[in-house]
Amino acid sequence: DSLTSLNDNTKDATTTTGDMFFSNALKDLADHLGSTTYLASGTASARLFVQLITSVTYVEGVTYLKAFSWTPLYRDMLKDLDESSRVIAAKEPLTDAERIQKNNQLAIVELMKVYVYEILVESYGDIPYSEALDFENVQPKYDDDREVYLDLINRLSAAIANLDPSGAGFGAADLVYGGNVANWVKFGNSLKLRMGMRIMDAEPAVGTQAVTTAVTGGVFTSNEDNALFTYLNDINNANPYYAFLVRQNLRYYVATKPLMDYMNAFNDPRRGAYFYSVNGEYKGAVSADVVPYNDYSALGDRFREMTLPVIFLDYASVEFFLAEAAERGIDGVTNADEHYNKAIAASFDYYDLDGVDEYLAQPNVNYHTAEGSWKQKIGIQKWIALFEQGFEAWTEYRRLDYPVLKAPAAAFSDIVPRRFTYPIDEQSVNGTSYAAAAAAIGGDEYETRLFWDVN
Amino acid sequence: QQQLITGKVTDASGNPLPGATVQVEGTATAAQTREDGTFSLQASNGAVLVVSSVGYQPQRIPIGQQTNYKITLAETLTGLDEVVVTALGLSREQRSLGYSTQQVDGENLNTVNTGNVTSALSGKVAGVQIRTNSGLGGSASIVIRGNKSLTGNNQALWVIDGVPIDNSNSFSSNNGYDFGNLAADINPDDIESVNVLKGAAATALYGSRAANGAIIVTTKKGAKKVGVGITVNSSTTFGVINKNTFAEYQQEYGAAYGPLSGGLQSDVYFNERDVNGDGIPDLVPAYDQYAGFGAAYDPNLMVYQWDSYYPESPYYMQPSPWVPSEHGPLEIFQNPLTLNNSISFAGNNDNATYRLSYTNFRDKGIVPNGSLSRNTFSLNSSFKLTPKLTASAMANYTTSVTNGRSQRGQGSSFSNFIINMRQYWQPNIDFRKVREVYELTGKNLSQFPGGTIDNPFYIIDQNQQSDDRNRFVGNAALSYQLTDWLEIFGRIAVDSYAYKIEDRQNDLIRVPARYSVRNVSFSEVNYDLMLNYNKDLTEKFNISGVFGTNIRRNKNQSIYNATSGGLIVPGLYAINNSLGNPVPASESLTEIGINGYFGSVSLGYDKTFFLDVTGRIDESSTLPKGSNVYFYPSIAGSFVFSELVSSDVLSFGKLRLNYAEVGNDARPQSLVDVLNKPTPFGAVQLYSINNTKNNPNLKLERTQSFEAGIETAFYGNRISLNVSAYQTNTKDQIMPVTITPATGYSSKFVNAGDVRNRGLEISLGGKPLANQDLTWDINVNWAMNRSKVMSLYEGVTNLRLAGYSTDMSLNAEVGQPFGMWWGSDFVYLNGERVVDQTTGKYLKTSTANSVLGNMNPDWNGGVMNTFSYKAISLKFLVDMQKGGDIFSEDMAIGSRNGLYTNTTGLNELGNPVRDPISAGGGLLLPGVAPDGSPNTVRTEMRDRNHALGMPTAPSAMFMYDASYIKLREVSLSYTLPAKFVQRYGLFGAQLSFIGSNLWIIHKNLPYADPEAGLASGTLQNFQTGVFPTTRNFGFNLKLNF
Incomplete structure (x- = not known):
C-alpha cells in the first residue's frame, strides 16, 4: 500500500x-x-x-x-x-x-x-x-x-x-x-x-x-595481441600510478639493488623506460632500507602518464613460456633460443626501444652463453621483462x-x-x-x- | 480597588525566605521578600499572588478579604511531588511513576553554556554516558544505560515540547570533519527543564524510536513571569588550552628517521651539501623525514634547516643552531572565545501566555579562522480561546553557520595537520617560523621541503570548510476539554532543516584544489491525536491515561557534487569551475512512514498504589508488508510505602517495578538490493553489485526491559536516595553482519543477535546545611552498566564492529561485553612479557585477535555541590569515569617517529638510550627471555623501527585506561540586592563567574583528553589526530526588567 x-x-x-x-x-x-x-x-x-x-x-x-x-x-x-x-x-x-x-x-x-x-x-x-x-x-x-x-x-x-x-x-x-x-x-x-x-x-x-x-x-x-587495459586521459580514469606519483607526489618507490645490479650488468636499455637515473647512474636500494628517495632511481616518465596501460597478459610472456616448453621437450615446440630472443625482443618492442640485437648479443644475455640452467636464464630475463606485471x-x-x-x-x-x-x-x-x-x-x-x- | 497586601514567606521549617518573588498574576506588579521574609505590595481583591523562589515549589494564593498572608513554600529538593513531563508530553506526578526518570532544571543544566546541550547533561544524570568531542562545534554523544544495538544507533531520542527532533551525526565521516550532533541546535537558554526517560517502560508510548531512552525538553513558556517579563542574559567565556591534552615533543633529538646512511650504528644524520657556495659542505637535515630520530641537539652545530631552503623565506640560506624548537605545536592554536547573548519577553494574562526570545551564540574555536554562529528565534504561546478550548503553538527557527571546522580522525590525511603534528613531524621545527614563512609569502611552503606534508598555517588559512543549517522546529496544538475528566488534544509537530556543507580546499602538495557541496533537506512531521482522561472514580481511586494515534513521516534528501582534478580559475569554488569532468552527482532520497496507535491506563489508589499499562501498535514502512505491524506493551507499578508508615525519619518511600517491550524497525531501504554506480569510464557506463546484501525478509527487532527501583527521602526531604536496577535484552537485531567477501559481499542484513545490558543507578541528594544564611546542597549520581553479547548470527561468534588502520578492531563476541578491543598483544610467559633475545624487542602475537581491552567504562559518576550564602551561590560539578580502554594511534605512530619522551632518556647504565648498544646505549625492556630468565638484551633505539612504536610493538602497548576525574563546572553567582537594582529600573540582576573543564584532576592517557575521539556514535575510544581541550572561564550577567 x-x-x-x-x-x-x-x-x-x-x-x-x-x-x-x-x-x-x-x-x-x-x-x-x-x-x-x-x-x-x-x-x-x-x-x-x-x-x-x-x-x-x-x-x-x-x-x-x-x-x-x-x-x-x-x-x-x-x-x-x-x-x-x-x-x-x-x-x-x-x-x-x-x-x-x-x-x-x-x-x-x-x-x-x-x-x-x-x-x-x-x-x-x-x-x-x-x-x-x-x-x-x-x-x-x-x-x-x-x-x-x-x-x-x-x-x-x-x-x-x-x-x-x-x-x-x-x-x-x-x-x-x-x-x-x-x-x-x-x-x-x-x-x-x-x-x-x-x-x-x-x-x-x-x-x-x-x-x-x-x-x-x-x-x-x-x-598487437596483448591483453591491455588502457586508461583514459581523465583524472577519474587514470592509471593508479598517476594518482600516486603525480597527483599525490608520493616519494616511496625506487628500484631495488638486485634489479639494478642485473640491468646494469646487461646495459639494459629498459632501465630508462622503467626508471629515472640519478646523476647519470641507475641505482637501486636494498629492500626495506629507509634511505633518501632522491638518491635512488625512481619510477620513470611512463608511470606518470594517465593513460599507462595495465597488462593482463602479454606476448613476451607467451614467448618465454614457449622457450621453456621447448626446453621441456613438449610436442610441437622447439628452438628455445628463438623463443627466448623473441620474448626479449617483444619486451623491447613494447617499450619502443632499439638495440635488442646488441642486447641479445651480450654473452651474459645470449641464450647459449649466459650463465646457468634454462630456468636461471629464462627466470632472470622474465623477471626483468615482467616489471609491470608484479x-x-x-x-x-x-x-x-x-x-x-x-x-x-x-x-x-x-x-x-x-x-x-x-x-x-x-x-x-x-x-x-x-x-x-x-x-x-x-x-x-x-x-x-x-x-x-x-x- | 487596590489594597496593600503584606505577608511573610517561610520555608517548611519556619525559616524566613528572603529574595522570594511575589507577583500579582498577569500583571507587572511584583515584590521581593526582605531579609526577614516579609513583603508588601498593592493588589486588588480577587487577584492571585504567585510566590516563587529558586529551589521551592511556586504557590498561588488567591486574595480574599484578608490583607496579611503567611506563606510556606515547600522545597523542590527531591522533586517527589513534582509534576514531570513524560512520553508524548504527558504530565505526571513523579510519585505515581513506575519507572525511572531524572529531571534537571534549566538553571542547573545551563550553569555553563558550552553551545551543545548534550554536553551540559554530563555528570548530572545517573546512567547517562556523555562524551563530548573537542574542536569547534564538536559532537556530543549521549547513551543511556549502555549500547543496545550492535550496529545501529544507540543515541537517545530528543523531544522538544512534543516535537521529536533529528539528532543525527551522519555527516561525520565526510572528509574527517566532525559536523556535530544536530541536537546542538537546541538553545539552552530556552530550556525550562529536561527530563531523562531511561528505560523502555518510560518510553514505550513513543514506540520504536525511543528504545535507547528519551530526553524530554520542556521549553520556557510565559507562565512564570518575573517583573515586566524581559530577561537579558549575556555570557562571555574565554578558553585556555589545557597543555596536558596535547603533544609535547621530546627536547633532545631532531629530525630524521634514523641514520641517513651507514646503518644503525652510524652517526650520519645530516646531508652534506655546499649550500652557500663557499666550497665547504654544509649540514642539511633530512627535510622530508617526519621523525625525531636524528642528531642530538647541539647549539654549536649550524645547520641549514627547512626555512633556509626557500628564496622567499627571510631565513633563506641562513644556517641556524641545532636546538629544540622554541615554539612548539601549541603555537598553532588560539584561545577560544564564546559569546552568548539572549533576550526574552514573557508574559501572561488570564487567557494567554507567551514567550518570545532571541539568542545569539558565537564560538571562535581554538583553530584560527574558525567560527560558529547560531541565531535562535523562539516563540511559545498558548491562548484560551474559550474556557474549554486552548490553542498553543511553538515555533523555533535556528540558523547556524560554521566556518573552518578542522579535520580529525581517520578522514583524509592530506590536510589533517593535527594528525601530522601528533604523528609525523620533526621536533626541531619552530612553529612560529612556519607561520612566519606562510604569512610572508601566502604560499604553501612546506616545513618539509620536498616532502608531502603541507604547511599547517596555509591549510588553516586556505581550506575553507563551511556549513550552514536553517532549521525550523515547531508545533501547533489544540486541546478541548470535553468534560471535566476528558480532553481531546491534537498536534502537528514539525522538524525540518536545510543543510548545506561545502568544502573548499586550495592546492595541496598531494591533491589539487577542490570544491564539494552537499545539500541535505530533512523533514519530519508528526500528527498526534489524543484523548486524555483523568477521573477520580471514588475518593481514593483514580483512573487516568490516554488513547491516541501518531502518524509520522520523514523525508531525507541529499545531493553531493564535487569538482575533479583541480580548479580552472584559482580561488573560485564552484562546481562549474572544475578542471576535469566532475564525477556525477550522488543522490539519495529516503522516506519513512509510521502509523501508530496507542493507549494507556493508569490506576491510582489512595496516592499509594499505582499501576500503569500501555500498549502501542506501529505500522512501519521500512519492514516488509505482512510483518510490518507490531505491538508492544509495558506494565509498571509503584507502591508509596511511606503512606502506610508514619515516621519522623522517613518522609517518602516508593518501590517501583516495570516490564516493557519496545520494537524497532529497519533502516529505510534495507529490504531491496540496489546497484552501485561507479564513475563512467569515458563513454562506457559501469555498474556494480552493492557491497552489502539487503534482506527482503527482515522482521522487527525487540528490546525487552525489566527495571526495579526504590525512591526515598528522609528527615523532611533533607536527604534523598534513589536506586534503580535494570536489565534490557535487545534481540533479533537488524544489522549488517560482516561476512567473508568470498560470498561476494562484505556484509549482509540479518535479524539476529541478543545484547544484554544490566546496570545499577544511584542518585543521592542531600542538604547538609540549611540555616537562614547558609545552605549546602549536594547531589551525587553514580551508575554502572555491564553489557554482554548473548548471541550473534548463525555460526558467527564474533562481529567486527569496526577495523582501524592498525591491526586494531572493535568487536562484539558472544559471551563478552559489547565493544572489546582486539589487536596484537605481547607474548607472555608466566605473566611476564617475552623479549626477543636477538633484537631485544618485545615479541608480538602474529594474530590480531588478542583481547586487549573493553571500551566500556566500569562506572560513571558526578558530584554537584551548591553552596548559598545570602545572595551568593557557589556551584561546582565533579564528573568522573572509571575504566574503559582507549587506543591511541597518536601515541602508536608518534612514538614510532620518536616525537615523545618515551623514546629518549637514559638506560639502566645511565647512558642515553639513543646511543648505539655498542657504546653502552640501547634500552633494556622489562621482561623475560623465552626461557623465562630475566631479559638482558638491550634494544637499539636509533631509528623508527625501534621497540616502542607501531608496528614493531604490539598494539597492546598503546591501550590506555580512559578513566578521568574532572572539575567540569564551577559557578559563583551573586544576586544583586533588589533595592539597589530597582534604582536602575531593574527587577533583578545576577552576576556569575563561570568555569568549565577547569581541571582534569586525574587521567592516565598521555597528551590527550580521554573523552576526545571520533565523532558521536557507538564506536568510541579510538584516538587519532585529536584536538587539545580547553579550560574555559567566563562571566554571565542576567538582568530582569
Whole structure:
C-alpha cells in the first residue's frame, strides 16, 4: 500500500544490462593489478615481494607485515562477473546473431572469471571456490587448490571452444579488445598456455595437454595481441600510478639493488623506460632500507602518464613460456633460443626501444652463453621483462626460483614469501573453514609451498 | 480597588525566605521578600499572588478579604511531588511513576553554556554516558544505560515540547570533519527543564524510536513571569588550552628517521651539501623525514634547516643552531572565545501566555579562522480561546553557520595537520617560523621541503570548510476539554532543516584544489491525536491515561557534487569551475512512514498504589508488508510505602517495578538490493553489485526491559536516595553482519543477535546545611552498566564492529561485553612479557585477535555541590569515569617517529638510550627471555623501527585506561540586592563567574583528553589526530526588567 511504498528507492537502479558489470569488473581488475601499495595487502604487493621495486618510506610491504585482503577479487570482480553472466544468460536471444553474441559474451566473462580465480589460487593455495559467491552460505569451505586449478583449466577449455570469432562480443564495453572476439580466443589460449606451464612440475600430463592444445588453438603472436587495459586521459580514469606519483607526489618507490645490479650488468636499455637515473647512474636500494628517495632511481616518465596501460597478459610472456616448453621437450615446440630472443625482443618492442640485437648479443644475455640452467636464464630475463606485471613476476619467481632473492633482515619472514597468508578477517568471519584450510595446505604461513611449486 | 497586601514567606521549617518573588498574576506588579521574609505590595481583591523562589515549589494564593498572608513554600529538593513531563508530553506526578526518570532544571543544566546541550547533561544524570568531542562545534554523544544495538544507533531520542527532533551525526565521516550532533541546535537558554526517560517502560508510548531512552525538553513558556517579563542574559567565556591534552615533543633529538646512511650504528644524520657556495659542505637535515630520530641537539652545530631552503623565506640560506624548537605545536592554536547573548519577553494574562526570545551564540574555536554562529528565534504561546478550548503553538527557527571546522580522525590525511603534528613531524621545527614563512609569502611552503606534508598555517588559512543549517522546529496544538475528566488534544509537530556543507580546499602538495557541496533537506512531521482522561472514580481511586494515534513521516534528501582534478580559475569554488569532468552527482532520497496507535491506563489508589499499562501498535514502512505491524506493551507499578508508615525519619518511600517491550524497525531501504554506480569510464557506463546484501525478509527487532527501583527521602526531604536496577535484552537485531567477501559481499542484513545490558543507578541528594544564611546542597549520581553479547548470527561468534588502520578492531563476541578491543598483544610467559633475545624487542602475537581491552567504562559518576550564602551561590560539578580502554594511534605512530619522551632518556647504565648498544646505549625492556630468565638484551633505539612504536610493538602497548576525574563546572553567582537594582529600573540582576573543564584532576592517557575521539556514535575510544581541550572561564550577567 502507500505506506510500504515509501520504502522504495527511487534514486538507484536495481537492474541493468550484463555488459556494465563486465566493464566494471575489467576496470576493477586493472585498478587492482596496477595499484600501488606499500603494504603487504595483496596482488599489488607482489612487486615489492619479488624486489622489482622497494619503498624507502614505509616498509610494511617489503618486510611482509601481514595485511592481506581478497575482498577486491571476490567481491568487486568475481561478484560482478557473476552478475554479468547471470543477466546475460537470462536474456533470450531473438536472432542467430544475438545467440552467437550471447555465447561469446558468456565465454568471455568465463575467461575473466578463470583469470581472477587463477590469481586467488596462486596467491593463497586453497580458497573458497565451489561454495563461493553465495550469500546464503556465509561460511563457505575452502577447496583444494589442485582441484580448483584443474577445474579452472577445464572451464577455460570449454570457454575457448564456445567463442565464435565471426560473431560479436561486448563491443565498446570490452575495455580490453574493443569487442574483437578473435583476440579473446588468443587470450584464452595464451592463458591456458600459462596455466599449463604453471603446473608442469606438479601435473605434467594435464600441463602438457593444456600447453599443446593452447599452442594449436593459437596464442599471442605479437604485441598487437596483448591483453591491455588502457586508461583514459581523465583524472577519474587514470592509471593508479598517476594518482600516486603525480597527483599525490608520493616519494616511496625506487628500484631495488638486485634489479639494478642485473640491468646494469646487461646495459639494459629498459632501465630508462622503467626508471629515472640519478646523476647519470641507475641505482637501486636494498629492500626495506629507509634511505633518501632522491638518491635512488625512481619510477620513470611512463608511470606518470594517465593513460599507462595495465597488462593482463602479454606476448613476451607467451614467448618465454614457449622457450621453456621447448626446453621441456613438449610436442610441437622447439628452438628455445628463438623463443627466448623473441620474448626479449617483444619486451623491447613494447617499450619502443632499439638495440635488442646488441642486447641479445651480450654473452651474459645470449641464450647459449649466459650463465646457468634454462630456468636461471629464462627466470632472470622474465623477471626483468615482467616489471609491470608484479604478481606474475612473483609467481614465476616462485616457480622458477630465479633470480635468487633474500628476505630483508628486518622482514617478518626468513624467506621471500611463497604465498600470501589468508586475510586476517577470515579467522573471525569464517573461522572453521579457515582452520581446516590452514591445516590442509600445511600451515597458513609464508613458507608453505603451493601445490605447483614443487621444485 | 487596590489594597496593600503584606505577608511573610517561610520555608517548611519556619525559616524566613528572603529574595522570594511575589507577583500579582498577569500583571507587572511584583515584590521581593526582605531579609526577614516579609513583603508588601498593592493588589486588588480577587487577584492571585504567585510566590516563587529558586529551589521551592511556586504557590498561588488567591486574595480574599484578608490583607496579611503567611506563606510556606515547600522545597523542590527531591522533586517527589513534582509534576514531570513524560512520553508524548504527558504530565505526571513523579510519585505515581513506575519507572525511572531524572529531571534537571534549566538553571542547573545551563550553569555553563558550552553551545551543545548534550554536553551540559554530563555528570548530572545517573546512567547517562556523555562524551563530548573537542574542536569547534564538536559532537556530543549521549547513551543511556549502555549500547543496545550492535550496529545501529544507540543515541537517545530528543523531544522538544512534543516535537521529536533529528539528532543525527551522519555527516561525520565526510572528509574527517566532525559536523556535530544536530541536537546542538537546541538553545539552552530556552530550556525550562529536561527530563531523562531511561528505560523502555518510560518510553514505550513513543514506540520504536525511543528504545535507547528519551530526553524530554520542556521549553520556557510565559507562565512564570518575573517583573515586566524581559530577561537579558549575556555570557562571555574565554578558553585556555589545557597543555596536558596535547603533544609535547621530546627536547633532545631532531629530525630524521634514523641514520641517513651507514646503518644503525652510524652517526650520519645530516646531508652534506655546499649550500652557500663557499666550497665547504654544509649540514642539511633530512627535510622530508617526519621523525625525531636524528642528531642530538647541539647549539654549536649550524645547520641549514627547512626555512633556509626557500628564496622567499627571510631565513633563506641562513644556517641556524641545532636546538629544540622554541615554539612548539601549541603555537598553532588560539584561545577560544564564546559569546552568548539572549533576550526574552514573557508574559501572561488570564487567557494567554507567551514567550518570545532571541539568542545569539558565537564560538571562535581554538583553530584560527574558525567560527560558529547560531541565531535562535523562539516563540511559545498558548491562548484560551474559550474556557474549554486552548490553542498553543511553538515555533523555533535556528540558523547556524560554521566556518573552518578542522579535520580529525581517520578522514583524509592530506590536510589533517593535527594528525601530522601528533604523528609525523620533526621536533626541531619552530612553529612560529612556519607561520612566519606562510604569512610572508601566502604560499604553501612546506616545513618539509620536498616532502608531502603541507604547511599547517596555509591549510588553516586556505581550506575553507563551511556549513550552514536553517532549521525550523515547531508545533501547533489544540486541546478541548470535553468534560471535566476528558480532553481531546491534537498536534502537528514539525522538524525540518536545510543543510548545506561545502568544502573548499586550495592546492595541496598531494591533491589539487577542490570544491564539494552537499545539500541535505530533512523533514519530519508528526500528527498526534489524543484523548486524555483523568477521573477520580471514588475518593481514593483514580483512573487516568490516554488513547491516541501518531502518524509520522520523514523525508531525507541529499545531493553531493564535487569538482575533479583541480580548479580552472584559482580561488573560485564552484562546481562549474572544475578542471576535469566532475564525477556525477550522488543522490539519495529516503522516506519513512509510521502509523501508530496507542493507549494507556493508569490506576491510582489512595496516592499509594499505582499501576500503569500501555500498549502501542506501529505500522512501519521500512519492514516488509505482512510483518510490518507490531505491538508492544509495558506494565509498571509503584507502591508509596511511606503512606502506610508514619515516621519522623522517613518522609517518602516508593518501590517501583516495570516490564516493557519496545520494537524497532529497519533502516529505510534495507529490504531491496540496489546497484552501485561507479564513475563512467569515458563513454562506457559501469555498474556494480552493492557491497552489502539487503534482506527482503527482515522482521522487527525487540528490546525487552525489566527495571526495579526504590525512591526515598528522609528527615523532611533533607536527604534523598534513589536506586534503580535494570536489565534490557535487545534481540533479533537488524544489522549488517560482516561476512567473508568470498560470498561476494562484505556484509549482509540479518535479524539476529541478543545484547544484554544490566546496570545499577544511584542518585543521592542531600542538604547538609540549611540555616537562614547558609545552605549546602549536594547531589551525587553514580551508575554502572555491564553489557554482554548473548548471541550473534548463525555460526558467527564474533562481529567486527569496526577495523582501524592498525591491526586494531572493535568487536562484539558472544559471551563478552559489547565493544572489546582486539589487536596484537605481547607474548607472555608466566605473566611476564617475552623479549626477543636477538633484537631485544618485545615479541608480538602474529594474530590480531588478542583481547586487549573493553571500551566500556566500569562506572560513571558526578558530584554537584551548591553552596548559598545570602545572595551568593557557589556551584561546582565533579564528573568522573572509571575504566574503559582507549587506543591511541597518536601515541602508536608518534612514538614510532620518536616525537615523545618515551623514546629518549637514559638506560639502566645511565647512558642515553639513543646511543648505539655498542657504546653502552640501547634500552633494556622489562621482561623475560623465552626461557623465562630475566631479559638482558638491550634494544637499539636509533631509528623508527625501534621497540616502542607501531608496528614493531604490539598494539597492546598503546591501550590506555580512559578513566578521568574532572572539575567540569564551577559557578559563583551573586544576586544583586533588589533595592539597589530597582534604582536602575531593574527587577533583578545576577552576576556569575563561570568555569568549565577547569581541571582534569586525574587521567592516565598521555597528551590527550580521554573523552576526545571520533565523532558521536557507538564506536568510541579510538584516538587519532585529536584536538587539545580547553579550560574555559567566563562571566554571565542576567538582568530582569
